[in-house]
Amino acid sequence: MxxxxxxxxxxMNGSLAANAALLAEIRTGLSxxxxxxLVCAPALYLSQCADLLAGSDIAWGGQDVSMHASGxxxxxxxxxxxxxxxxxFVIVGHSERRAYHHESNELVAQKAKQALSSGLAPIVCVGExxxxxxxxxxxxxxxxxxxxxxxxxxxxxxxxLVIAYEPVWAIGTGKTATPQMAQDVHAFLRKQLDNRxxxxxxxxxxxxxxxxxxxxxxELLAMVDIDGGLIGGAALxxxxxxxxINAA
Ligand code: 13P
Numbered sequence: 503m504x505x506x507x508x509x510x511x512x513x514m515n516g517s518l519a520a521n522a523a524l525l526a527e528i529r530t531g532l533s534x535x536x537x538x539x540l541v542c543a544p545a546l547y548l549s550q551c552a553d554l555l556a557g558s559d560i561a562w563g564g565q566d567v568s569m570h571a572s573g574x575x576x577x578x579x580x581x582x583x584x585x586x587x588x589x590x591f592v593i594v595g596h597s598e599r600r601a602y603h604h605e606s607n608e609l610v611a612q613k614a615k616q617a618l619s620s621g622l623a624p625i626v627c628v629g630e631x632x633x634x635x636x637x638x639x640x641x642x643x644x645x646x647x648x649x650x651x652x653x654x655x656x657x658x659x660x661x662x663l664v665i666a667y668e669p670v671w672a673i674g675t676g677k678t679a680t681p682q683m684a685q686d687v688h689a690f691l692r693k694q695l696d697n698r699x700x701x702x703x704x705x706x707x708x709x710x711x712x713x714x715x716x717x718x719x720x721e722l723l724a725m726v727d728i729d730g731g732l733i734g735g736a737a738l739x740x741x742x743x744x745x746x747i748n749a750a
Contacts, residue, residue, distance in 0.1 A: 504707050506537035506723065506750040507664065507730035509625065510737025511565065511593060511711070514544060521547055525554045527740035532559060537730065537750035540591055541737065542625075545579050548587040556588075563591030566599060567622070569612035581620035592617050593732075594624045595647070597670045607650035614651050618659045625664040625709065625732065626651050628691070632671035640669075641690050648694055660698050665691060665708045666732040672712025674734060681721045681728075684710045688727035716745035723750050 516524075521543065532539065540561045543551050551562035568578035584592055594617065595610030610626065617624040628647035630640045644667065652660060667687050669679050679687075688708045695703035710722050711732030722728055730750065736742040 504705065504729045507540060507707055507709060508537050508743075508747050508750050509540040509542060509563075509591070509666075509709065509730065509732050510743055511542045511596070511732055511734050512544060512737060513565070513598070513734060515738055516544060516547055518547070518550060521550055522554060524738065524740055525551065525560075528560060528743060529555070529558050531740060531744040532747065535559070535747050535750070537747060539747055542591065542593050545584075548584070548589060552588040561590050562587075563589045563593070563622075563625075565593045565596065567592045567594060567613050567617050567624075569609060569616050571616065571620075581617045581622050584622055585620060589622060591623045591625055591664070593666075594626055596627045597629055597668055597673060600627075601670075607647050610647070611650040611654045614663065615654045615659070618655065618662050623662055623664055625666050627666045627668050627711070627732070629668040629670050629673075629712070635669065635671065640687060644687060644691060645694055648691060652694075652698065657698055657702060660695070661702050661705050663706050665706060666711050667691065667708060668711035668732060674713070676713050678713040678715075678718050678722070679710070681725050684722060685725040685727055688725065692727050714746060716742050716749065719746040719749040 542563045542565050564584045594613040599605045614624040628644040630643040634643050707729040709730040709732045710728050714731040714733050715736050
């Protein structure tokens, strides 16, 4: 059985003071949750997360990672650096990185491979734009995004993936995919994983992201192939994040 993962993606938000308050509120607000909880903070604040979350049930992770192991790549952050700070997860291929930093499916796949080979679980984001959805291209787009990753990985590595379906039109817009729309894409992605074996497909967690909030989390998380959430805006407010955790 897949354990639900509720992950916050803070994006480029926060400060030492604001993070300390948010993390303390989440930490004290957790009680008997039945899911895994993760916060993906800006890299500069990961050591603060390590300090403030040590010994808690909350994991912390990065929002991006270099495809390279180390070396002359100014400004980049390696998988081993993230591990050094206690991260277990890293987001790769978020639509904002694909759109604003021109990350291709192949680059995202290399990043996922680098993360896995270092012992980090990559959360690989896939998702279509509104135009692609309206043109009926959703499955084709997410399949190509996922296949680029699968092509680089052996079966053991594929088992270590987390996937996040994040329709671009639902991110930060307040528009959410209906539970059935999200479920359809999640089931499609799981079928694609099936090509690598049923046990693998049954093991990989597929999260939904895109305006997940306390008001819609329960319905989304009730769908059979939705194994958690990747939450942006609502992860910055402890009461909202905790409410989503409690809905899981
Ligand atoms: P919102 O929850 O703010 O729509 O963001 C979703 C997201 O991009 C998470 O990675």
